[in-house]
Amino acid sequence: MCESISKRVVCTTATILGLAPAQALACPVCALVGSGDNTWACKAMSAMLIMLPLGMIGGAVLWFSRMTALADAELPSLERRKRM
Numbered sequence: 001m002c003e004s005i006s007k008r009v010v011c012t013t014a015t016i017l018g019l020a021p022a023q024a025l026a027c028p029v030c031a032l033v034g035s036g037d038n039t040w041a042c043k044a045m046s047a048m049l050i051m052l053p054l055g056m057i058g059g060a061v062l063w064f065s066r067m068t069a070l071a072d073a074e075l076p077s078l079e080r081r082k083r084m
Helices: 005-019 028-033 039-083
Strands: none
Touching: none
C-alpha cells in the first residue's frame, strides 16, 4: 500500500486520473464548444501561445533598455561627485 506521503499523493493522483471520465481530461475550451465548431478555439490558443512568449521577451528587452538609459543618465552626476 501507500505508506509515505509522496506515495500517497502519487497513488491518489493515479486513482483520480484513472477513474476520471474522458471528457474531464479534455481541453475545457473544446469540451464546452463540442466537436463541431472548435477551430476558432484552436486558432485563438495557437495565437496566444505564440504571442505570449514574444511579448514577455519584448517586455524584458524594453525594461533592460530603460534601466540602461537611467543608469547612463545618472553616470555623469556620479562622476562629478567623485571629482569633488
